[in-house]
Amino acid sequence: DVKVTQSSRYLVKRTGEKVFLECVQDMDHENMFWYRQDPGLGLRLIYFSYDVKMKEKGDIPEGYSVSREKKERFSLILESASTNQTSMYLCASSPGQASSYEQYFGPGTRLTVT
């Protein structure tokens, strides 16, 4: 079974702190994604990566950056956390081209910025 893990289930940070959210997948997937989930807004794509060191902006990249130094690991970075970044963050992975396009999700990190 595909396993996607995230470094923390719950995280509390102060405004202005630099925050790292880590995601690891164990199925050699090419694609990895970071979403933000808010009530009434569904899942919104922050960034995605289709290969090591490659990244593309999603729909709401402002205030975030990402890093993918190894194929299995995709990090989301909040350079200077703000209260409006309080949210649930979901990581996902999927195989490369010519695949089923199914995404496999991690358990999520609920981030609170105070």
Place this chain on the structure above:
Amino acid sequence: AQTVTQSQPEMSVQEAETVTLSCTYDTSESDYYLFWYKQPPSRQMILVIRQEAYKQQNATENRFSVNFQKAAKSFSLKISDSQLGDAAMYFCAYVGSGGYQKVTFGTGTKLQVIP
């Protein structure tokens, strides 16, 4: 840009009954995939069912089936014989067949199953 609309924020169903969740989408592409994902409370999101746009036959997975109307851009999920474990957020999702598999999600429908 593609959009996915789920017009029912919340729904409820009696255990053992049937419920249908609605989803519409907008796209100019002819080849794409549609999904229903389930997110149980405090648990990971998982795939429920997938439909390829080029297939006319509606997908079915046990108690879950879809009604895919390509011309109307409609993709509803029917859950038969509802069980308590079906209680969850359900998200409809769209992905085009080309590019980097960027997925567009709807806003979700919270399904309550009443014993």
